[in-house]
Amino acid sequence: MSTIHILEERQRQIYQKGKQPFDMICDKVSIAGSVSQRACVFCGSRVVLYPIADALHLVHGPIGCAAYTWDIRGALSSGPQLHRLSFSTDLTETDVIFGGETKLYKALTQLIDEHNPKAAFVYSTCIVGLIGDDVTSVCKKVAKEKGIPVLPVHSEGFKGTKKDGYKAACDALFELIGKGPVDHISPYSINILGEFNIGGEAWIIRDYYERMGIEVVSVMTGDGRVDDAGKSHGAKLNVVQCSGSMTHLALAMEKKYKIPFIRVSYFGIEDMAQALYDTAAHFKENPAIMKNTRELVREEISGMYPQLKKYRTDLEGKKAAIYVGGAFKAFSLIKALKHLGMTTVLVGSQTGSKDDYEILRQMCDEGTVIVDDANPVELSKYLIEKDADLFIGGVKERPIAYKLGVGFCDHNHERKIPLAGFVGMLNFAKEVHATVTSPVWQLTPRRERSY
Amino acid sequence: MNLSLIKKHADYTPTTNACKMCTPLGASLVFKGISNAVPLLHGSQGCSTYIRRYIISHFKEPVDIASTNFSEEAAVFGGGVNLNRALDNLLKQYDPDMIGIATTCLSETIGDNVAGFLKSYREKRKDELLPEIIHVSTPSYRGTHMDGFQGAVQAVVQGLSQSVPETVLSHKVNIFPGMVSPADIRHLKDILEAFGITYALLPDYSDRLDGALWSEYQRIQKGGTNVDRIKHMNNAVASIEFGRILEGARSSAGKYLKEQFGVACYSPGLPIGVRETDSFFSALQDISGNPVPYKFRSQRERLIDSFVDGHKYVSGVRAVVYGEEDLVVGIVSLLREIGIIPVLCASGGKSGLMKEIIESMVPEHQSLGIHVKGNVDFMDIEQQVADISPDILIGNSKGYRLSRRIGKPLVRIGFPVHDRIGGGRINHLGYQGAQELFDRIVNTLIEKGQDQSEIGYSYI
Numbered sequence: 001m002s003t004i005h006i007l008e009e010r011q012r013q014i015y016q017k018g019k020q021p022f023d024m025i026c027d028k029v030s031i032a033g034s035v036s037q038r039a040c041v042f043c044g045s046r047v048v049l050y051p052i053a054d055a056l057h058l059v060h061g062p063i064g065c066a067a068y069t070w071d072i073r074g075a076l077s078s079g080p081q082l083h084r085l086s087f088s089t090d091l092t093e094t095d096v097i098f099g100g101e102t103k104l105y106k107a108l109t110q111l112i113d114e115h116n117p118k119a120a121f122v123y124s125t126c127i128v129g130l131i132g133d134d135v136t137s138v139c140k141k142v143a144k145e146k147g148i149p150v151l152p153v154h155s156e157g158f159k160g161t162k163k164d165g166y167k168a169a170c171d172a173l174f175e176l177i178g179k180g181p182v183d184h185i186s187p188y189s190i191n192i193l194g195e196f197n198i199g200g201e202a203w204i205i206r207d208y209y210e211r212m213g214i215e216v217v218s219v220m221t222g223d224g225r226v227d228d229a230g231k232s233h234g235a236k237l238n239v240v241q242c243s244g245s246m247t248h249l250a251l252a253m254e255k256k257y258k259i260p261f262i263r264v265s266y267f268g269i270e271d272m273a274q275a276l277y278d279t280a281a282h283f284k285e286n287p288a289i290m291k292n293t294r295e296l297v298r299e300e301i302s303g304m305y306p307q308l309k310k311y312r313t314d315l316e317g318k319k320a321a322i323y324v325g326g327a328f329k330a331f332s333l334i335k336a337l338k339h340l341g342m343t344t345v346l347v348g349s350q351t352g353s354k355d356d357y358e359i360l361r362q363m364c365d366e367g368t369v370i371v372d373d374a375n376p377v378e379l380s381k382y383l384i385e386k387d388a389d390l391f392i393g394g395v396k397e398r399p400i401a402y403k404l405g406v407g408f409c410d411h412n413h414e415r416k417i418p419l420a421g422f423v424g425m426l427n428f429a430k431e432v433h434a435t436v437t438s439p440v441w442q443l444t445p446r447r448e449r450s451y
Numbered sequence: 452m453n454l455s456l457i458k459k460h461a462d463y464t465p466t467t468n469a470c471k472m473c474t475p476l477g478a479s480l481v482f483k484g485i486s487n488a489v490p491l492l493h494g495s496q497g498c499s500t501y502i503r504r505y506i507i508s509h510f511k512e513p514v515d516i517a518s519t520n521f522s523e524e525a526a527v528f529g530g531g532v533n534l535n536r537a538l539d540n541l542l543k544q545y546d547p548d549m550i551g552i553a554t555t556c557l558s559e560t561i562g563d564n565v566a567g568f569l570k571s572y573r574e575k576r577k578d579e580l581l582p583e584i585i586h587v588s589t590p591s592y593r594g595t596h597m598d599g600f601q602g603a604v605q606a607v608v609q610g611l612s613q614s615v616p617e618t619v620l621s622h623k624v625n626i627f628p629g630m631v632s633p634a635d636i637r638h639l640k641d642i643l644e645a646f647g648i649t650y651a652l653l654p655d656y657s658d659r660l661d662g663a664l665w666s667e668y669q670r671i672q673k674g675g676t677n678v679d680r681i682k683h684m685n686n687a688v689a690s691i692e693f694g695r696i697l698e699g700a701r702s703s704a705g706k707y708l709k710e711q712f713g714v715a716c717y718s719p720g721l722p723i724g725v726r727e728t729d730s731f732f733s734a735l736q737d738i739s740g741n742p743v744p745y746k747f748r749s750q751r752e753r754l755i756d757s758f759v760d761g762h763k764y765v766s767g768v769r770a771v772v773y774g775e776e777d778l779v780v781g782i783v784s785l786l787r788e789i790g791i792i793p794v795l796c797a798s799g800g801k802s803g804l805m806k807e808i809i810e811s812m813v814p815e816h817q818s819l820g821i822h823v824k825g826n827v828d829f830m831d832i833e834q835q836v837a838d839i840s841p842d843i844l845i846g847n848s849k850g851y852r853l854s855r856r857i858g859k860p861l862v863r864i865g866f867p868v869h870d871r872i873g874g875g876r877i878n879h880l881g882y883q884g885a886q887e888l889f890d891r892i893v894n895t896l897i898e899k900g901q902d903q904s905e906i907g908y909s910y911i
Contacts, residue, residue, distance in 0.1 A: 040497025
């Protein structure tokens with residue numbers, strides 16, 4: 001086998017536990033010429049705002065950015081489905097020469113007339129600033145004419161990383177907050193932040209909180225509604241998942257509306273239970289909430305545990321690799337895999353921070369490889385070297401795993417199955433079991449030799 | 452939400468649910484079809500990531516597309532530094548035979564002089580053995596993915612073909628199939644081999660986008676058109692490039708080779724259905740002097756036999772066909788042969804040629820009520836469909852939404868097919884492809900009838 005070369009500039013973004021002192025660097029822009037698994041600023045904004053189902057999402061730019069984000073996420077809505085359409089100003093050469101403002105104005109007003117959205121988001125793509133369009137003033141004008149919030153999202157692809165896109169999305173979202181009535185909101189109330197209702201996950205989580213006696217004022221942005229965001233400043237606590245994307249909003253709400261926030265994760269048994277306990281602990285003046293939480297956790301776990309143990313029997317000792325967007329998800333996944341008797345041999349993220357990687361280092365066994373902003377070459381190298389049985393990632397990682405004869409679990413936005421909550425843990429186990437124990441691997445080049 | 456209630460007017464501006472992709476996607480596909488080549492997009496990271504994701508979801512294969520990863524600085528001062536660094540890193544990491552650079556709307560808008568950057572890159576490294584570096588201009592505000600595809604084919608041919616003398620690598624025919632499936636490419640190669648014709652087929656992503664599992668890591672997937680073969684294209688007896696729209700285009704790879712090196716150029720339509728395949732085979736007979744091999748004559752005979760078996764299920768059926776213009780033209784040709792009326796022929800492409808071509812193929816288009824529309828999005832298609840009550844949709848998987856809404860079946864062809872496996876294994880071309888399409892169309896209609904029947908009959 002030809003050895004796989006790691007670019008010099010990349011070497012400090014890869015760490016193997018036990019082999020070297022921990023001195024990882026991250027938060028770097030991807031180097032030119034790499035095939036990064038990351039996307040761009042626009043992508044960051046688009047994923048965060050996408051699930052708001054009663055808003056119009058207009059992509060201002062040439063067609064690609066809108067075409068490639070048409071109905072691509074499993075973010076479900078219980079009502080309107082406007083978010084699943086793809087709207088673009090579809091800029092052409094003439095617009096690039098003469099500017100796209102007129103086209104943007106027309107497209108916006110026409111789409112608002114047709115679809116009657118509660119708000120509109122206008123995403124700037126790469127060339128919008130370069131051709132001199134003043135998107136903000138067009139948005140202001142249309143907002144005034146149509147009487148709905150029209151919010152520019154400053155998401156030019158090259159102006160930073162995906163993280164900057166999250167921030168731009170949070171800034172736009174923040175503009176919606178504080179507009180609605182808060183009179184009848186319970187003193188035991190929360191906003192769920194950073195939960196996108198993939199496969200209905202927000203519904204599962206909302207149900208848990210409601211059973212605990214807590215009112216959920218808004219979910220941002222899963223099954224999201226403009227009016228819910230509008231009154232979200234009436235909630236007493238922000239519970240933030242996917243903290244990479246939503247901490248910026250939580251901080252802004254803390255500053256302006258004095259709403260404290262906690263960070264949680266809904267993946268895996270411990271983290272899910274911990275999320276509920278932490279939330280309950282915040283409302284300790286009402287002891288019934290903690291009591292309800294204990295009952296709920298007991299009930300949920302006892303319902304799924306016997307089944308989980310069955311899966312574990314087959315999965316004990318298998319090796320997993322993880323490559324996800326944010327490092328927080330990786331923490332939960334490592335713990336969830338431990339429940340299945342599996343060890344993590346490779347873990348990485350697109351956008352983790354130095355602190356995140358330090359936590360990962362502490363969680364992992366000797367020899368585990370930790371990568372920041374990896375590329376297919378590096379991921380393949382370590383999948384082979386570490387002889388992984390399972391790879392957890394998104395749609396771009398799937399074919400790498402499959403080509404090498406490694407099982408795969410989709411933990412990204414395209415999936416249709418809820419993996420959050422206790423029931424999600426069971427789904428996760430089922431999915432991992434289905435791929436790892438499949439007989440097809442026995443026929444693959446990687447395993448065939450041993451038969 | 453009922454989109455069909457929305458009436459568009461002349462001044463209507465936005466695009467809703469595009470029926471096209473952007474130019475760099477087409478160029479990337481072409482570069483994937485060249486042996487030991489790496490595609491490099493000159494622009495933001497997202498372009499490469501989104502395009503990779505889109506292509507992967509169809510082919511279910513790894514698709515590495517590198518990016519020069521523009522930062523704000525690059526957008527202000529130009530992308531030359533990034534391009535240089537990207538080339539250096541690709542050389543180190545991939546050791547390719549060719550790097551195919553496609554620009555994006557960002558690098559085009561800031562006016563990057565890529566040709567100039569490359570010139571100085573080569574000068575600085577004139578003592579090193581560099582791979583071929585080909586550049587195609589693909590701003591996404593100009594044209595569709597199909598323009599990017601054909602533009603890249605032409606750029607590769609122009610960049611690589613030289614006046615080389617005949618060598619052992621020389622071949623008889625250059626073949627430019629257009630954006631067809633890996634299965635189609637394999638079939639074309641079978642045909643050429645059966646005729647005993649040596650060839651250079653560009654692009655050939657039949658292995659790289661529909662390949663086997665790996666027993667070891669492949670830096671660049673095996674397969675693809677050999678770069679040296681492309682350099683010998685000037686020696687070929689003839690070029691064959693599919694597509695009646697392409698035939699009408701101002702420039703193309705085949706036209707270039709004809710003008711520059713006097714290589715004869717055949718421009719049949721995409722060989723979909725009997726007659727268009729006949730034209731292709733007759734070109735091959737011309738070029739090779741050999742008769743059509745028995746294998747394909749018998750495929751043709753069986754195909755026509757099956758047309759007779761199935762004709763009643765399709766006669767007078769009303770179809771909506773959409774996708775790339777040349778694909779639509781090809782499918783219309785097949786539908787004409789079997790009695791299906793293509794009541795709406797739609798494309799996001801805007802060559803301006805499709806209407807005339809289809810109307811001349813179907814002289815009675817007016818009495819049949821056939822509409823041909825270029826430069827459309829899926830909202831246009833949905834609106835039109837309300838007035839024409841079709842029985843079946845034929846096109847890529849992006850029409851599923853419409854299919855579900857109107858309760859009419861969709862036969863998935865072309866690219867992308869994101870909601871099924873096997874997108875790369877769909878056969879469209881030749882008698883074999885027509886057979887597969889015909890069987891699928893007929894069986895889809897039979898299945899629909901069977902499912903809707905009160906008694907659920909068990910034979911036909």
